Amino acid sequence: MIPPTTVLAPAPPLIARQPIVDHRQQVIGYELFNRSRTATPNPAASDVLLVFTALSHVGAEEIVGTKLLFVNCSHESLAGGHLDLLNPAQMVLEIPPLGHAAQDEVTARLPILAQLRAQGFRLAFGHSVLDGAYAPWLQLADYIKLDMSALAAERLGVLVPYARRLSSAQLIAAKVETPQQHESAARYGMQLFQGSLFARPAEVHTQLLAPAQAHIIELINLLRQQAGTEAIEQVLKKDAGLAFNLMRMINSAGMGLRRPVNSFREAVMILGLRRLFRWAALLFTATRDGGPPSSVCQKAVVRARLMELLALEAGMDADQADHAFVTGLFSLLDAMLPMPLAPALALVGVPEAVSSALLQGEGPLAMLLTLATACESSDDAAFDHAARSLALGSTQINGAHLQALAWADHLADSL
Structure with a gap:
């Protein structure tokens, strides 16, 4: 586990x-x-x-x-x-x-x-x-x-x-x-x-998803060291709570942006290290009374990484792979928050391709999600159908799944 x-x-x-x-x-x-x-x-x-x-x-x-x-x-x-x-x-x-x-x-x-x-x-x-x-x-x-x-x-x-x-x-x-x-x-x-x-x-009724305190501290330390965008992005990717709260904030009307922000990298670049540090410190204070661990959030992190890897295996570009990660990470948002998926996604402001995949089951991201959930449930029929649609072989898929699991294990070991 x-x-x-x-x-x-x-x-x-x-x-x-x-x-x-x-x-x-x-x-x-x-x-x-x-x-x-x-x-x-x-x-x-x-x-x-x-x-x-x-x-x-x-x-x-x-x-x-x-x-x-x-x-x-x-x-x-x-x-x-x-x-x-x-x-x-x-x-x-x-x-x-x-x-x-x-x-x-x-x-x-x-x-x-x-x-x-x-x-x-x-x-x-x-x-x-x-x-x-x-x-x-x-x-x-x-x-x-x-x-x-x-x-x-x-x-x-x-x-x-x-x-x-x-x-x-x-x-x-x-x-x-x-x-x-x-x-x-x-x-x-x-x-x-x-x-x-x-x-x-x-x-x-507020929606505040509490990340692991260790991850917030890790993010704060990286920001104090003025780490690169890639290192900061990796911390955001491994915690659904961090990701949710950042995208919720960056896409709120209070930020006054003219268009929605669709990726963690873009969010980091728009905020800058100083404002992101303020936000992380604020989040640490606001969520310090966390509850018991959630297996739902664990599954979301693994699913997100698996979908990102599968997107790359299917020949999608970096932006599509990033959208695949976001799709997997927020695919269980309705289970993380006490509300249906559609209004939960509206809080975050996801790209249209992600919304279509999660709410209408349409587009290549939806097929990636079907494949990822088939890997979790050992649904052979769904696995075969999605694999054929994406032109992926069993070796590619199983290898990506193992990489996603190993990635999550590595993240946990680093705490």
């Missing part, structure tokens, strides 16, 4: 979203909450989980579509570097107040906040930013949330004009739970609203 290469997380992250609406109750954005905080006591790690979810799903209809995404942050995580991976145009970073707003501490954190805003991120603050101690932050505010459950009407009458006089921020009436609170906020001219009166936070 091939040793495990990938693990599945025992439970998906408990991420919820709540809409923020305008005066016509049209959604302008969603706030993302981490409801797994009891299992993630480190606030920076909790933020990483939220950001990784945003990174993998921003632009996806199931979370935000084209709306803004408000992400709660901690000061510990703001300088962590993983925000470099996100598209600032769609992100609003919610900045918490300091426990004790000493003037020197407020001033010390100002450069980080200013840098994030200069990068294109919008910044949101609670109404405590209107306290005198936070005056240096106020000019950076794009949004200010006023807690309707904590502020009396007379207090709103002071804070709203003050905020408008000293900042250009849009004001959000937060925690609006009753029609009376909504009317009060509107009376003071507030035009953005959030709270249970409009919608309660709804759980988001």
Whole structure:
């Protein structure tokens, strides 16, 4: 039996979203909450989980579509570097107040906040930013949330004009739970609203496939050593979790690419070593609580290598062989994730040839997949039919299968 290469997380992250609406109750954005905080006591790690979810799903209809995404942050995580991976145009970073707003501490954190805003991120603050101690932050505010459950009407009458006089921020009436609170906020001219009166936070079903931690560490080490693209590509190829998460991210709308990325090599070249390092470090934090090994993921890795070798034996070019590898690797994605294969593939953004093979059973990649699965199941009839269609002999096929098994064994031994 091939040793495990990938693990599945025992439970998906408990991420919820709540809409923020305008005066016509049209959604302008969603706030993302981490409801797994009891299992993630480190606030920076909790933020990483939220950001990784945003990174993998921003632009996806199931979370935000084209709306803004408000992400709660901690000061510990703001300088962590993983925000470099996100598209600032769609992100609003919610900045918490300091426990004790000493003037020197407020001033010390100002450069980080200013840098994030200069990068294109919008910044949101609670109404405590209107306290005198936070005056240096106020000019950076794009949004200010006023807690309707904590502020009396007379207090709103002071804070709203003050905020408008000293900042250009849009004001959000937060925690609006009753029609009376909504009317009060509107009376003071507030035009953005959030709270249970409009919608309660709804759980988001995230898809996060956890790679083996040893593989992530191996990737991180290669990136720190500025290894070549080929070495990095080999690490990605041997772990379905790494491959899934990278292709999910690179093809998300948040990356803003004009066309889908179809190969690991292209993904590495587009991201570059620095951003890929950030991503790997982020993935390591977000998936460090892995579950038991999955034989499904083991099978996917062997199948991918076998299909790549068979493609080359059948005279296909390097790009087709790479697509064959991707087809094999993601052919069991529905078993790795709790969802059907079609929407799972849509998350990754595979080439049309791969999609046709996996969903319609069409094209030469589909025949390679049939041959690979026949090798696994000892289905002689399917084996003979696929072999004839691809003009491959038994010696070629068996040799490729042995090479694929040996390759997987070698990968496992290197851990």
